[in-house]
Amino acid sequence: MAMNKNKLFLVLALFGILSSLNSQTKHWVRFSNKTGTPYTLSNPSAFLTPAAVQRRATYAVPYHFTDLPVTPSYINQIEAVNNVTVLYASKWLNGVVVSISSGSATALTTISSFTFVSSTSLVNKYKLDMPVIEEPPFFAQQDMRASSSATFNYGGSYWQTKQLNLDCIHSQGFRGQGMVIAVLDAGFLNANINPVFDSLFNRGGVLGTRDFVSGGTNVYNDDSHGTMVLSCMAAIKPNAIMGSAPRADYWLLRTEDAPTEKLVEEYNWIRGAEFADSVGADVLTTSLGYTEFDNPAQNHTYATLDGKTAPMSIASNLAARKGLLVLNSAGNGNGSPWSKIGIPADADSICTVGAIDSLSNVTSFSSLGPTADGRIKPDLVARGGNSWVSSTSTLGTCFQANGTSFSCPILAGAMACFWQAHPNFNAYKVIDTLRKTASNFATPNNSRGWGTPNMCAVPLTTVFKHNSIDANNFIVSPNPFNSLISIKIEQAIPGAVTIQIYNVLGAIVKTFKERDAVGKFTYDLSEISNGVYFIKISNANSASQLKKIVKQ
Secondary structure, three states, rough: OOOOOHHHHHHHHHHHHHHOOOOOOEEEEOOOOOOOOOOOOOOHHHHHHHHHHHHHHHHOOOOOOHHOOOOHHHHHHHOOOOEEEEEEEEEOOOEEEEEEEEOOOOOHHHHHHOOOOOEEEEEOOOOOOOOOOOOOOOOHHHHHOOOOOOOOOOEEHHHHHOOOHHHHHOOOOOOOOOOOOEEOOOOOOOHOOOOOHHHHEEEEOOOEEEOOOOOOOOOOOOOOHHHHHHHHOOEEEEEOOOOOOOOOOOEEEEEEOOOOOOOOOHHHHHHHHHHHHHHHOOOEEEEEOOOOOOOHOOOOOOOHHHOOHHHHHHHHHHHHHHHOOEEOOOOOOOOOOOEEHHHHHHHOOEEEEEEEEOOOOOOOOOOOOOOOOOOOOOOEEEEOOOOOEEEOOOOOOOOOOOHHHHHHHHHHHHHHHHHHOOOOOOHHHHHHHHHOOOOOOOOOOOOOOOOOOOOOOHHHHHOOOOOOOOOOHHEEEOOOOEEEEEEEEEOOOOOOHHHEEEEEOEEEEEEEEEEEEEEEEEOOOOOOOOOEEEEEEOOOOEEEEEEEEEOO
């Protein structure tokens, strides 16, 4: 996982001893149907909150069989089997995780004999051992470059904000108001008493908490990883830090058990994701990743990373298809024997986030794609090298830390603000649009994906409608180009034409006018910077057409 962990070799050395002391085994029991459920898709308010129902209506997300809770009578029958305890159910995957006392040879046989049970399997935790993040000595605030924003004082978080052009959209008033972000992590140690979160708690910005590891609602006395993650989005302390979505509301959900190797975080995460959906969260962000089992004989292989094999990846896609904007860190494995992304970063419907440094170079640790089925990952990148986060040892202070654990929430908060600014978009369109604004859009790859998105840009293709001039009527060459570019108009366009070059922010950088709207026209664009642009051709009747060009 993308956080502090005990050294893996020590865990493996003790594995046999721990197993002998463990009196129970955990199994996943999958059901074949939901026959007999008292719930119906026509009455979603019986199993979803009003906020969740409203989100489905807003984005026209249909209700599905997977939304229905697991049939209660099935759970009761499993629970009635001797030596079996039902730990929790998953409605999305339609099954339960059970604990069976060791030595009970007949319990699993009895469970398998039920006609509604389709399969059973041992539950094992997927693990990815990440580099330990050591907190360096506190950097005096005056040693950090101060914010140049006239509106907000970001302190040390200014440059990770500026890389995304997020300060621009913040200055327009979009700071996450009305957006709900669910954070699934290992714990939020002392977040409730950390001064950087005073504004968050004073305004009631934490909507609730759940502990899916130990039960209950107290998430403030466990691991500190989630606190640092939360600070990337929600912290506000003038001249110290301002998160990427400082006015959003948050659900804090503990799904990862950091100090032990006994619980099944993958299924805890699925429970957390289902809960986030049920309470109407808009954004779900996770800085966790898994690839290896506690038992090395059951480790994942690279072939598993196809987005549709691991239960956690399946659940991530389901969350996205139910209208949530799902982000997951790529992982910190580059340079290790497992350099690839983990689970659920392979899911096809989510935004997988890699890490860059202050110079926008991909960090040496940021995990790589592609997925096993050849898809590009990560999708986007944000600051994960020397990210500015809240300290959890000296409350109220901040420090620099490395990891996709931090690039992911920085981007999650930014995307929440972008979505707030474009409420007519759904989650898929948010990801697709930001890919088109990103620095590597023309040549996406498996280290930085589509690149660093621009939160204050909307590609012209999402704004203009150009149906009147046949796109096949003009040819642009070469494309990509270096300095000279030619436009060949195949058939005459009525009247004189205006040819305009736009950047991704929608600003016009060059304008040309031609009287005879047929033939070949060559223009020198050597003075404009390298990047993605759009050529718009229009005539006096306001008919127009766009084409994308790339200068290298």
